[in-house]
Amino acid sequence: MAYRFWCGECGYRTHWTSESEGAQRQLAHYTDRHSGIQPGGHVEVNRKSPSGGAGCVGAAVLLLFLLVLLASLHH
Numbered sequence: 191m192a193y194r195f196w197c198g199e200c201g202y203r204t205h206w207t208s209e210s211e212g213a214q215r216q217l218a219h220y221t222d223r224h225s226g227i228q229p230g231g232h233v234e235v236n237r238k239s240p241s242g243g244a245g246c247v248g249a250a251v252l253l254l255f256l257l258v259l260l261a262s263l264h265h
């Protein structure tokens with residue numbers, strides 16, 4: 191999944207990234223642009239993760255497919 195953190199004070203938003211990296215970038219933005227203000231805004235979640243491709247589920251399905259393929263070759 192990909193996360194995008196939106197600033198609560200201006201129109202700033204991070205690019206699609208991991209949850210921990212997005213939180214860090216948002217915090218860095220607040221420190222830089224809105225020092226003294228408690229970090230706010232909201233988080234947008236994308237389950238399809240356009241930047242990360244198919245992600246973990248896709249890898250698991252691919253692995254399962256390869257196992258089935260290997261098993262079928264043995265028979």
Ligand SMILES: [Zn+2]
Nearest residue numbers: 197199200202
């Ligand atoms: Zn801002």
